[in-house]
Amino acid sequence: MTQxxxxxxxxxxxxxxxxxLLERIAARxxxxxxxxxxxxxxxxxxxxxxxxxxxxxxxxxxxxxxRPLLPATRPPAGLLPALRTGRLAGLRLDLRxxxxxxxxxxxxxxxxxxxxxxxxxxxxxxxxxxxxxRAVGAALASNPVPLLVPCHRVTRSDGMTGGYVFGTPAKExxxxxxxxxxxxxxxxxxERVFYLxxxxxxxxxxxxxxxxxxxxxxxxxxxxxxxxxxxxxYRPCRTCRPGQEAVR
DNA sequence: CGCATGGCCCTTA
DNA sequence: TTAAGGGCCATGC
Numbered sequence: 001m002t003q004x005x006x007x008x009x010x011x012x013x014x015x016x017x018x019x020x021l022l023e024r025i026a027a028r029x030x031x032x033x034x035x036x037x038x039x040x041x042x043x044x045x046x047x048x049x050x051x052x053x054x055x056x057x058x059x060x061x062x063x064x065x066x067r068p069l070l071p072a073t074r075p076p077a078g079l080l081p082a083l084r085t086g087r088l089a090g091l092r093l094d095l096r097x098x099x100x101x102x103x104x105x106x107x108x109x110x111x112x113x114x115x116x117x118x119x120x121x122x123x124x125x126x127x128x129x130x131x132x133x134r135a136v137g138a139a140l141a142s143n144p145v146p147l148l149v150p151c152h153r154v155t156r157s158d159g160m161t162g163g164y165v166f167g168t169p170a171k172e173x174x175x176x177x178x179x180x181x182x183x184x185x186x187x188x189x190x191e192r193v194f195y196l197x198x199x200x201x202x203x204x205x206x207x208x209x210x211x212x213x214x215x216x217x218x219x220x221x222x223x224x225x226x227x228x229x230x231x232x233x234y235r236p237c238r239t240c241r242p243g244q245e246a247v248r
Numbered sequence: 249c250g251c252a253t254g255g256c257c258c259t260t261a
Numbered sequence: 262t263t264a265a266g267g268g269c270c271a272t273g274c
Contacts, residue, residue, distance in 0.1 A: 034272025101258065120269055124257095135258040137268045156269065171268090192249095233255085 027065065028072035029057070034147060035081050035177045036170045042069060043076045047092030051145045053166045064144070078219075082148055086114040086178070093145055104128060105139040112153040115179040116208040116240070120159035125244035141165060147174070159189025180208055193222030195242055197234040203227040209240035 023122035027042045027093045040057035042050040044064075048060055048231060061069055078091030088110070095103055143165060144148050152171045156162040164171035175182060176230040182185070188194070188207055197204035199217040204223065205212035223229040226243045228237065236243045 099258080124269090129257075131255090132257050133269045134256060134267060135269090138258065138266085139268095141268050151268085155270080158270085161268095165268080168268085 025070040027061070028070055028161045029061075032071045032075055032077045032079060032083060034164065035171055039147070041075070043072065043080060044094045046084055046094035046096065048076060048079060048145055051092040051147055052185050053146075053170070070138075070187065079132060079208075086150065088117075088148060091148065093148065095144070096173070098144070101127070101132070101135070102130065103143070105136055105147045106143065107149075108146075109140070109143075109151055109154060112150060113210070114150070114153075115186070116206070116210065117153050117175065117180060118157045118206065118240070120154055120162070121157055122242075122244050123154055126241075130244075133154060137163070152198075153178075155185075157194065159186055163185045166224050187223065192224045195223040195226060195229055197229050197232070202234055202241060203237045204234035205237040206240045206242055209237055211237055 016054070023045045028200050029040055029042045031038050031040050033039075034053075036053065040052040041048060042052075042061055044192075050065065052060055058069060076091070082088050083092045095106065098106070104127040105123060108123045110141065111126065120136045120140075121133050123140075124130055124133045127136065129135070134153075140154060141163065143151045144151055145167050146152070152164055152174045153191075154162065161168050161233050164167055172182060185207055188196075194207070195204050196207050196209075196212040196215060196217050198212075199221060200216075203211065205224065206217075219230075221232070222232075223232070
């Protein structure tokens with residue numbers, strides 16, 4: 001018998017745990033529709049922690065988080081709109097457990113607008129680690145919340161699609177669904193064009209930047225690298241911010 | 249111009 | 262503690 005108040009308190013909890021304790025410890029899961037098929041989504045009391053596609057959701061969750069998993073009665077607030085519109089407003093994410101580097105990578109990825117793509121090197125620079133390009137790839141490979149943090153919008157600097165947690169084909173389907181003209185990106189890359197400039201605005205952009213898409217053909221100029229664009233008198237677009245990545 | 253090869257750096261085993 | 266390897270990148274034939 002102990003009179004220790006802490007121990008007696010803990011013993012009481014074990015017998016009669018308050019609902020809040022369960023919610024602190026366990027995660028809740030739901031299945032929701034997405035453009036690439038059904039997703040399994042796990043949330044804690046802090047927000048969405050895990051998005052899974054395909055088989056083996058429960059096993060993968062247990063292996064990664066090691067906490068109890070219970071069914072939820074409904075999707076967490078903001079999840080369905082976020083999947084539909086790509087807007088995260090009103091949706092909380094639980095990204096505890098990620099390293100500072102991973103978090104800064106995901107923060108950078110969240111800057112990429114729907115319908116546009118950026119290179120891995122751009123993400124590395126925005127995350128404050130311009131040379132950690134491969135590490136960005138590794139960090140995105142373990143992105144716990146794909147689609148919500150849109151890592152499918154990060155593509156290779158040579159114009160190829162690059163890898164994806166849910167497979168490259170899924171990545172391409174998502175991008176096409178958002179209106180990214182992958183054929184055009186590839187055609188430009190085939191001509192070694194990775195930047196587009198407008199001689200009416202004097203601005204140079206990534207090809208998928210919404211500003212670049214409005215350049216009239218007569219005023220459009222393609223560049224292989226930013227140095228050449230700068231030499232021709234163009235300054236980087238303040239929206240898509242080319243030049244945060246390493247020079248080609 | 250296509251391919252190979254170092255380089256880089258964060259994570260995991 | 263260290264070593265190996267990854268959703269990459271730039272260079273050099």
